Amino acid sequence: KQWYQRRVRGDELIYGHLTLRVPGTDHFLINPFGLSYSEVTAGCLIKVDGQGTVIDSGTSRQFSFQRTGYVIHSAIHAARSDLSALVHIHSRAGMAVASSVEKLLPICQHSVFIEPVSYHPYRGIVVDEQEKVELAANFPSPSKCLVMRNHGLLTGGATIEEAFLLMFYFQGVCQVYVDAGYTHRPVPEQFIIHDDVITKSVKDTLAVNFTAGNFGMLDFQSLARQLDEEGCETGYPYPGKEWYPGEYSDRQEWRSAPNGGSIMENDY
Numbered sequence: 001k002q003w004y005q006r007r008v009r010g011d012e013l014i015y016g017h018l019t020l021r022v023p024g025t026d027h028f029l030i031n032p033f034g035l036s037y038s039e040v041t042a043g044c045l046i047k048v049d050g051q052g053t054v055i056d057s058g059t060s061r062q063f064s065f066q067r068t069g070y071v072i073h074s075a076i077h078a079a080r081s082d083l084s085a086l087v088h089i090h091s092r093a094g095m096a097v098a099s100s101v102e103k104l105l106p107i108c109q110h111s112v113f114i115e116p117v118s119y120h121p122y123r124g125i126v127v128d129e130q131e132k133v134e135l136a137a138n139f140p141s142p143s144k145c146l147v148m149r150n151h152g153l154l155t156g157g158a159t160i161e162e163a164f165l166l167m168f169y170f171q172g173v174c175q176v177y178v179d180a181g182y183t184h185r186p187v188p189e190q191f192i193i194h195d196d197v198i199t200k201s202v203k204d205t206l207a208v209n210f211t212a213g214n215f216g217m218l219d220f221q222s223l224a225r226q227l228d229e230e231g232c233e234t235g236y237p238y239p240g241k242e243w244y245p246g247e248y249s250d251r252q253e254w255r256s257a258p259n260g261g262s263i264m265e266n267d268y
Helices: 003-009 067-079 092-098 131-137 160-180 196-210 217-231 251-255
Strands: 018-023 028-029 046-048 054-056 085-089 119-120 146-150 154-159
Touching: 018 067, 028 067, 067 085, 067 131, 067 154, 085 160, 092 146, 092 154, 092 160, 154 160, 160 217
Parallel strands: 119 146
Antiparallel strands: 018 028, 018 085, 028 046, 046 054, 085 154, 146 154
C-alpha cells in the first residue's frame, strides 16, 4: 500500500482497492474500508468469498470491506483466472483520462506495456451485482489494463508485482496524456507508436529485462529495500536479504557482500 501511495500516487483518502486471490478457492483478500493506504498491513486484510461472505476478518475487526470494491473485484476474479492480483485507483491523471479520452493511443514508451487497454462505461457507483456481467465482458483476456469511464483505472496481473508495475505504467501514460494536453486535443499522427514497433519493443524488453513470471519483481525488491531502510520491516524477500545490512547508507558493506553486492543474482 505504501508503495502505491509513494510511487503511483493513486491513494484517495480511504478509497481504492487491492485484492489477491487465494489459490484454489473463490476467496480473495481485500483491504479494509476505512483505512488509508499507509495504515493497511498484511494482517488486517479481509478474506471474502465470491458471494461477499467474510471468511476471515484478520485484525481489522472494526472495519469491513467496501461493497464497491467487492463487486468490481469479485466480478473480475471470477471471470479471469489468469489475474490473481487486481489494483483499482482513483489517481487524478487517471480520472482525467477516464473522463475525457475515448481511446488511449500509444504515445510513449510506457504505452508499450499496457496494451491492449479495455474500457467499461460509467453506470454510477458500482454496487449492483447485475453490473458484474457487463464488467467481466468488458475486460476480456489478454487485456490487463481497464479504463473505468469517469471513474479510474484498474490493472490485473498473475502476480502482485505484475499488477503493480502495470499500474505504474498505466498511471504514467495517463499523466503523459494530461501533461501533453491530449485530454482536450487530438494526438498528432506522427507521435503515435506503430503496432509493429510496439510488438518489437515488448519482445525486446521482456528478453532483456524480465524472465517468465518476474515482471515487476525487481521493482518490488527495490521498493522493499527502501522501505526496510526506513524501518518498515516489509518482510518481502529480495536477493541477498540475509546479508543485507539494513543500513542502506552503508554502501561499502553492501558492496563487499556475496556476489559483490549484486542484486541481480538469485541469492535466496
